[in-house]
Amino acid sequence: MPANGKPRVAVFKLASCDGCQLQMLNLEDELLDLAGQMEICYFLEARSQVLDGPYDVALVEGSVTTEHDLERVRDIRRKSQTLVTLGACANTGGIQALRNMQDVDEYTRAIYANPAYIHALAQSTPIAAHVTVDFAINGCPISREQLLEVLTSLLIGRSPQLPAHSVCVECKRKGTVCVLVSKGIACLGPVTHAGCGAVCPGFGRGCFACYGPMESANADSLCQGLAARGVPRPEILRLLNGFTGWAEEFRSAAERLERATT
Amino acid sequence: MVGSATPRVSATVVLSKPALQRVLDNLGNSGFQLIGPTVRDGTLVLAGIGNISELPVGWALEQKPGSSRLLRINSTDYFGCTVGPHSWKRYLFPPQTDLLTAHRNGKGWVFEPSPDDAPPFAFIGVRSCDLHAIAIQDDVFVNGNIRDPHYAHRRERAFIMATNCNTAASTCFCTSMKTGPRVHSGFDLALTELPECFVIEIGSEAGSDVLAGVDWQPASAFDLGRVSQLIQRTERQIQRQLTTSDLPKLLYDTIDHPHWDVIAMRCLSCANCTLVCPTCFCSTVEDHSDLTGSDTKRTRVWDSCFILDFSHLHGGNSRPTIKSRFRQWMTHKLGAWIDQFGRSGCVGCGRCIAWCPMGIDITEELSTLRSLGAR
Amino acid sequence: MSTTVLLDRAATADPMLPYMATVRAIRPEAYGISTFSLEYDDASVPLGFAPGQFNMICLPGFGEVAISICSDPNSPKIMEHTIRYAGSVTRAIGRLRVGDSVGMRGPYGTPWPMQLAEGKDLMIVSGGIGLAPLRPVILEALHRRSSFGRVLVLYGGRTPQDLLYTDEFEKWQNGGIEMYVSVDRADETWKGQVGVIPMAFYRTRLDHRNTLVFSCGPEIMMRFVIYEAMARRIPKEAIYVSMERNMKCAIGFCGHCQLGPVFICKNGPIFRFSQVESFFGREEF
Ligand code: SF4
Numbered sequence: 064m065p066a067n068g069k070p071r072v073a074v075f076k077l078a079s080c081d082g083c084q085l086q087m088l089n090l091e092d093e094l095l096d097l098a099g100q101m102e103i104c105y106f107l108e109a110r111s112q113v114l115d116g117p118y119d120v121a122l123v124e125g126s127v128t129t130e131h132d133l134e135r136v137r138d139i140r141r142k143s144q145t146l147v148t149l150g151a152c153a154n155t156g157g158i159q160a161l162r163n164m165q166d167v168d169e170y171t172r173a174i175y176a177n178p179a180y181i182h183a184l185a186q187s188t189p190i191a192a193h194v195t196v197d198f199a200i201n202g203c204p205i206s207r208e209q210l211l212e213v214l215t216s217l218l219i220g221r222s223p224q225l226p227a228h229s230v231c232v233e234c235k236r237k238g239t240v241c242v243l244v245s246k247g248i249a250c251l252g253p254v255t256h257a258g259c260g261a262v263c264p265g266f267g268r269g270c271f272a273c274y275g276p277m278e279s280a281n282a283d284s285l286c287q288g289l290a291a292r293g294v295p296r297p298e299i300l301r302l303l304n305g306f307t308g309w310a311e312e313f314r315s316a317a318e319r320l321e322r323a324t325t
Numbered sequence: 326m327v328g329s330a331t332p333r334v335s336a337t338v339v340l341s342k343p344a345l346q347r348v349l350d351n352l353g354n355s356g357f358q359l360i361g362p363t364v365r366d367g368t369l370v371l372a373g374i375g376n377i378s379e380l381p382v383g384w385a386l387e388q389k390p391g392s393s394r395l396l397r398i399n400s401t402d403y404f405g406c407t408v409g410p411h412s413w414k415r416y417l418f419p420p421q422t423d424l425l426t427a428h429r430n431g432k433g434w435v436f437e438p439s440p441d442d443a444p445p446f447a448f449i450g451v452r453s454c455d456l457h458a459i460a461i462q463d464d465v466f467v468n469g470n471i472r473d474p475h476y477a478h479r480r481e482r483a484f485i486m487a488t489n490c491n492t493a494a495s496t497c498f499c500t501s502m503k504t505g506p507r508v509h510s511g512f513d514l515a516l517t518e519l520p521e522c523f524v525i526e527i528g529s530e531a532g533s534d535v536l537a538g539v540d541w542q543p544a545s546a547f548d549l550g551r552v553s554q555l556i557q558r559t560e561r562q563i564q565r566q567l568t569t570s571d572l573p574k575l576l577y578d579t580i581d582h583p584h585w586d587v588i589a590m591r592c593l594s595c596a597n598c599t600l601v602c603p604t605c606f607c608s609t610v611e612d613h614s615d616l617t618g619s620d621t622k623r624t625r626v627w628d629s630c631f632i633l634d635f636s637h638l639h640g641g642n643s644r645p646t647i648k649s650r651f652r653q654w655m656t657h658k659l660g661a662w663i664d665q666f667g668r669s670g671c672v673g674c675g676r677c678i679a680w681c682p683m684g685i686d687i688t689e690e691l692s693t694l695r696s697l698g699a700r
Numbered sequence: 701m702s703t704t705v706l707l708d709r710a711a712t713a714d715p716m717l718p719y720m721a722t723v724r725a726i727r728p729e730a731y732g733i734s735t736f737s738l739e740y741d742d743a744s745v746p747l748g749f750a751p752g753q754f755n756m757i758c759l760p761g762f763g764e765v766a767i768s769i770c771s772d773p774n775s776p777k778i779m780e781h782t783i784r785y786a787g788s789v790t791r792a793i794g795r796l797r798v799g800d801s802v803g804m805r806g807p808y809g810t811p812w813p814m815q816l817a818e819g820k821d822l823m824i825v826s827g828g829i830g831l832a833p834l835r836p837v838i839l840e841a842l843h844r845r846s847s848f849g850r851v852l853v854l855y856g857g858r859t860p861q862d863l864l865y866t867d868e869f870e871k872w873q874n875g876g877i878e879m880y881v882s883v884d885r886a887d888e889t890w891k892g893q894v895g896v897i898p899m900a901f902y903r904t905r906l907d908h909r910n911t912l913v914f915s916c917g918p919e920i921m922m923r924f925v926i927y928e929a930m931a932r933r934i935p936k937e938a939i940y941v942s943m944e945r946n947m948k949c950a951i952g953f954c955g956h957c958q959l960g961p962v963f964i965c966k967n968g969p970i971f972r973f974s975q976v977e978s979f980f981g982r983e984e985f
């Protein structure tokens with residue numbers, strides 16, 4: 064943070080749905096305080112005023128899907144002291160990375176009347192594939208609490224606490240009953256990065272990994288475990304190929320599972 | 326023997342089943358919050374209860390490695406379910422404890438201990454394994470040179486109504502760990518549930534006091550005989566075993582054993598085993614401050630040796646692999662614990678076996694290590 | 701004479717509650733390393749520590765860290781702590797100025813066995829910032845120089861700039877302490893020895909029946925120190941090491957600092973080598 068004056072913060076969006084930025088607007092109670100503590104230089108979702116860089120903190124939502132995105136993210140990196148990525152798209156390529164395993168040209172021809180106007184890269188990729196990321200907030204969308212934790216810690220100058228352990232830890236701390244063990248519902252929580260507060264298991268559903276892989280995710284083993292419980296292979300693949308399916312840990316596990324003969 | 330008089334400490338009395346409600350009422354009226362087993366979200370949890378009908382009457386828990394299912398059974402037992410994913414540590418050493426607050430005043434700070442406004446708890450239906458688990462956590466938090474005031478505050482005020490087990494799950498192995506199924510000490514009241522009545526041993530003055538106004542009979546030799554028979558029957562149900570005679574040495578001798586790699590292929594490092602374990606006590610400390618950094622809350626939260634950050638060291642991590650974390654857990658639980666506290670860290674409750682998503686079984690892994698021999 | 705004062709923290713109501721302390725002085729030692737002199741604000745806080753013990757220092761919002769006390773145990777009112785800016789908390793401490801406040805509680809842990817060293821030769825071997833917890837030993841030995849036989853300090857750093865307390869070396873030497881200082885990589889300013897610290901063993905003769913070794917530094921260095929000492933027939937019971945692990949409470953509750961059967965915070969940080977031998981340097985243990 065700058066020694067004098069308020070930190071200059073900018074919020075950018077690449078290929079994404081705006082959901083993560085909305086979480087920032089959802090920080091209603093804290094937003095006024097936040098606005099008092101920092102200078103919001105660029106946040107089109109909230110205001111039209113645009114101030115040029117350099118920025119102390121850039122928050123970037125969305126994945127890189129076009130040449131233009133790529134140029135922008137490089138430009139943002141050059142202008143920003145700290146770059147924080149927001150959400151599944153920015154961190155793993157997002158749901159749009161599902162197309163990475165398909166032929167994009169074929170898609171565009173099938174969908175758009177004038178495919179010549181579509182300048183999409185062959186793959187939707189995470190920001191960290193192109194520039195250095197200082198902190199990543201996971202989720203689809205991100206959680207307000209984690210966003211607040213990152214902003215607070217950047218303001219007071221410490222590293223944010225964004226635990227990379229499993230979602231199971233959140234279930235257990237909350238006292239949520241494990242849906243996998245008690246009901247046999249397929250759950251990716253044991254290989255998924257914490258942060259959501261175990262929302263889905265709390266509603267009796269399995270986790271579908273919108274926070275991406277945890278540290279040391281052992282997705283191969285979980286797949287085998289789910290298969291041994293009788294979860295059909297297409298179902299496991301569908302789970303893995305979700306919001307963060309392009310993350311290396313999940314993608315490679317899915318590939319191995321597809322190749323495996325049962 | 327009815328009504329006003331209360332039984333003396335160490336006496337054993339007989340109560341009709343509905344009379345238990347009166348005991349719970351007495352506890353509630355004395356300011357205790359009653360915590361007991363109850364069915365919620367399709368499984369057995371520990372939660373606030375007020376009425377004996379909230380106990381899991383007519384349910385059984387079928388436990389296997391990686392699986393725990395509630396089954397409807399034809400039974401009127403209140404305490405027929407073994408242990409679910411929760412243990413009493415949720416209440417004595419809760420997942421999150423507020424330690425203190427720090428408020429900036431001028432150039433300095435004012436540190437203040439955070440008050441604990443939890444009411445005194447009455448634990449209803451504590452099984453022998455869990456009673457031992459509480460004693461093991463006492464070793465950590467209050468029996469050493471330094472007492473943890475947060476744990477002590479809850480522990481000292483807790484009322485314990487223990488229960489002898491009238492059934493065991495396939496995951497239970499208390500007989501190996503010498504922690505059950507019969508309750509021996511450390512309770513205010515100890516129940517045994519017979520088909521038509523409760524036989525209750527009075528363990529303390531407090532236990533005697535809550536029988537005020539309750540209809541009770543002194544237990545006969547015949548009643549006591551039935552209690553023993555019931556516990557023996559439970560004991561015979563317990564199939565799972567864990568040999569302890571060569572511990573901790575076996576685990577120290579097998580530190581470099583290749584079998585740890587085999588387990589690590591399966592283990593997810595999800596930490597469920599440690600968080601359901603009634604004796605695991607590891608925690609981390611977190612500071613949360615407001616945007617200006619002038620008000621901070623310091624809390625203690627459950628941690629686990631399966632979490633990478635747990636072993637963070639400047640310039641590296643001392644347990645970066647799943648293998649090293651699993652080895653730490655099992656070597657500590659079944660081995661090093663004995664050196665540290667003079668007894669095993671495992672009470673044989675079987676929770677880690679049932680609630681591991683992969684069904685990894687500590688008893689089986691230990692016997693595999695043993696049979697493969699020291700390396 | 702300093703006695704081994706192990707304060708009874710059990711007497712205080714809440715052992716996790718820090719006391720306020722003020723930064724009295726900051727002395728830069730090396731790149732990213734400074735020594736902070738801290739004094740409790742409240743004069744009623746019981747004072748006294750033994751060489752090798754540590755304090756928990758905190759900045760609210762950042763957290764707590766365990767830092768060994770590196771000053772003279774005979775003047776416990778102002779305690780010095782040599783801190784490397786390595787994590788969130790220590791970096792924040794690095795931004796403090798004289799007069800600023802921190803939270804502090806302690807002292808904790810086992811001390812170096814000074815009594816056992818009396819009448820014996822004392823060999824102090826350390827590397828880098830590992831000299832910090834041994835400085836109280838040296839200062840104590842200077843106070844009571846005649847209570848000990850030879851006192852040797854073998855100290856090494858990566859470069860001359862990484863060495864701590866260099867301006868005190870002359871005083872130590874004049875006080876009757878044999879100094880063997882070396883660096884892994886010399887530069888043009890360096891007049892001393894070059895080479896890893898265990899090599900210093902080859903420059904002096906030891907009386908293996910009458911020598912105690914105290915060592916603190918990177919585990920890899922200590923492993924060689926132990927090897928060299930034992931090769932000179934110094935029994936492992938006469939070798940003491942200081943161990944490091946992440947700690948959250950310093951009082952045996954948090955579980956973080958376990959190494960096999962020991963808790964570094966309450967059974968250590970100073971161990972007789974024979975106590976930890978089976979787990980020492982075990983990969984990922
Ligand atoms: S419900 Fe899912 S996330 Fe929660 S403990 Fe079970 S497996 Fe883990």
Ligand code: SF4
Pocket residue numbers: 591592593594595596597598599631680681682683684685
């Ligand atoms: S043993 Fe089971 S519950 Fe424990 S960390 Fe491994 S997979 Fe998770």
Ligand code: SF4
Pocket residue numbers: 598601602603604605658670671672673674675676677678687
């Ligand atoms: S290690 Fe497993 S069986 Fe033993 S006490 Fe803990 S949860 Fe129960």
